[in-house]
Structures are given as C-alpha cells and as structure tokens.
Amino acid sequence: MKSGESGTDAPEPPAKRRRDAGATREAILRSAVAAFTRHGYDGVGVREIARDAGVTAMLINRYFGSKEQLFAEAVDTAFAPRTVVSGEAGTLGRDTALTLVARTASGADRLDPFLLMLRSAGSPRAAEIVRTGVERHVGRDLAARLPGPGADERAELLLSVLAGVWLMRKVLGTQALAGADPAELAGRIEALFEPLVSPPEAASTQD
C-alpha cells in the first residue's frame, strides 16, 4: 500500500530515513512550512504534512504536541532567518522594492513567509501566532533600521505595504499588478517607501 509515492507536490522520493528523531522532526517542520505557505493553516491537514515528510500523522503530535504548536514553530522557522528588507539605510527603499517585485514576479513561486501570513490570517489562532512572529522577528529589526521617531509605526506601515502587494499580486492575482512592468512597478513602490524609510523631519501633512 505504500505505492503512493508519486505525489503531485512531494519532490523527493520516500528515501527511507534511518531512525533519527532530529532529522524526522526537521523533515516534518520543513514540510509544514511548505504546506502552510501554499495552503494556509486551515487549508492543510496534518496527514498531508506528514505524508510529504514521509511519516505518519501521529508523529506530528508526538514531536510538536498539536497542529497549532507545529504551526507556531513553522512560523518561527519561516520568519526567523529571512531578511525581509535588504540593503543599508540609504538604499533600503529601493532594495526592498526591487526584492519585492522580483519575489512576487509571475513565474516565481517562492515559499515566502508573507504567503504563509496572508493565507493563514483567516484563522484567529493562526493570526495570533503570526502576529507575534511578525512582531518579534521582522518588525523589530526593521524598526531598528529606520532612523527618526515613530520607527515602530513606520516599520509596520512598510510591512503593510509589502503584505498588500503580496496579497494583490500573488494571493489574489489581480490583473494590473500581476501583469505590471517590473521596473515601473518597482519605481512606484519605491516611491511608496520613501516617506517611510526617510526620517520624518518636518514632512507632515503639507499640501
């Protein structure tokens, strides 16, 4: 009955791991990150995650306690090592815009934490977990890079723009944004970032 290894999503053959708790845990975690990113917290079951990891569903509960705790670790894994914004303070706006446009390009189907966030935001528990993950990992070090007062608020506004573009381009796939010219779109988004990355010296609501 184990002839079902021709899964549509699993890239690797079963490969009969040696009994190794650490490696198995890690395999489950990687499978969970991929599955939650592609289908969201509610859209994937523990059996599917386990199958792609080459184990049975019960090992998830043994190693992580529950689906919810697995999700929490998956969120940490997905957000922790990523540098959501690249570049120094001076070129931060442009670099972030270029990276965003490249990662949300039509062909790319990168497993980005923003996808995990957006596709899991519907479930209240998942949203709470994602919120803490975003605040601890991304928001904090992003705010540290922004000079001037109100850095926390501006950092989260920048994340809002990033999330919004991810939503429209990749999750929903609206026409104008999904099919936009990359260079032009990057320019527009860079202009959006401008008032966020530059310190708000005297630039308030003047018109």
Added chain:
Amino acid sequence: MKSGESGTDAPEPPAKRRRDAGATREAILRSAVAAFTRHGYDGVGVREIARDAGVTAMLINRYFGSKEQLFAEAVDTAFAPRTVVSGEAGTLGRDTALTLVARTASGADRLDPFLLMLRSAGSPRAAEIVRTGVERHVGRDLAARLPGPGADERAELLLSVLAGVWLMRKVLGTQALAGADPAELAGRIEALFEPLVSPPEAASTQD
C-alpha cells in the same frame, strides 16, 4: 426544540418569518456576508450561516446552489455598494486615509469588505472569487478617479496599501499600528497615498 434562539451572535430573535422566498434569500445573504467577514470562507459552515438567518442549512443549497456560490454572491453584496475611496480627486488621498484609520480604529468592528477579503484569501476558490469582485467593483471605479497614465496599476497599489493596513491593524492586530495615534497615522498614510493619487507627471525612477 426551537428554544435555541439565544444565539451569541444573532442580534435578532427568530421572528417567524412568513413564507417568503425573497426575504429568506436576503436573510441568508446578509447572514453570509456577516459570517464570511468575521470568520472567512473556511472558518464558517453553512449550518452556522443558516442558523443566524433563522433557517436550516439546506435552504442555502436550494437558493444558492452551494456554499461557494453563496460566497460569490456575498462578495458581490459586500463590495458592490461600498465606496472604498471617498472624496474628489483633490482630497481623495486625505479622505481615504482618514476613512481608513477611522474604520480600522480599535473599537470599531465594522463589517468591512476588506475583512472579508483578507480572511478568505487563504482558500484558492475564495481568492479567485474575491479577485474578480475586487476588480469589477472597486478597482475599476477607483482607477477611473485617478488622473494620469497607469491608473489601473496605481489603483491596485492603493488597494494594496489599504489591504495591508487592514491586515496589520485589524486582522493581525500588531501593536504599533493597532495602538497608533489616529491623526499621526492618518498623516503617514496620506503621505503614502500621495504618489498614487497625484498624476505621475515626470516622477519616474529618478535619483
């Protein structure tokens, strides 16, 4: 057995409607809009929608065919009459920013279509339905109000910012944005809208 009318969410007592297909359909639709907005497409079952409408679940299938088609009508209902951006061309940025901050304020729990969109974006079918709804209803007439070239792209970017702020403030509830000073936040968001609502005369990627 019909003594269960003390529902936690249903604001109205059962009120024994007269047999009226139109009124019942509308009651189901209103209940669906509220439920989908609060819990997202995957987060609510047809029985819950039906209960809040005062009917049984099967009437949903009789009147709408399926949960998915009910969702499609709910999306239309939620997006169609709303004016997502208010104000004339000159004050559009400021008005939209003020409206956004007010609607995403801490106390307000308005049934906004942006919540429906964000909380349902996880399901692929729901995302597709939402995409068409956003494009047909909101994106089109918003683009018509923006002067200058690339109006479609700028309109969807504006929607991206709106969605992002909704996400962070209300769906996730991140601290810096959820607890921000309204006037200050409105000012920052208005500055974000500036390059989108004003025509991009010669402002391209120059540095």
Added chain:
DNA sequence: ACGCTATGTCTACGACTGTATACATGCCCC
C-alpha cells in the same frame, strides 16, 4: 373550501478533521 405547489425541515451519508490509545520494530548498549 380544497388541492397543488412553493417553501422549509429532517435525516443521513460519505469524507475529512485532529488526536488518543494500542501496537510494532529498529537500534544502541551492555
């Protein structure tokens, strides 16, 4: 007033969910 049809309900089904309990087996250590 009566019957027919629109309107609404009841029951049930198969599939899927997360997880608890019981069982099997590979591997390390003595």
Added chain:
DNA sequence: GGGGCATGTATACAGTCGTAGACATAGCGT
C-alpha cells in the same frame, strides 16, 4: 547477541463538513 527503549505505525473515535433525498406544511389560486 539479546534486553530495552526510542522511534514509528495502525486503528479508532468523536466531531464537523457540504450536500443529497425524502418528507412536512403553509398559503395562494380557483
């Protein structure tokens, strides 16, 4: 090389899901 424990599997359970089919009743037309 064999006991013992860590590692992994199999089965089952209670619940929910969307929806199909049979049944009940209210109300209008004649």
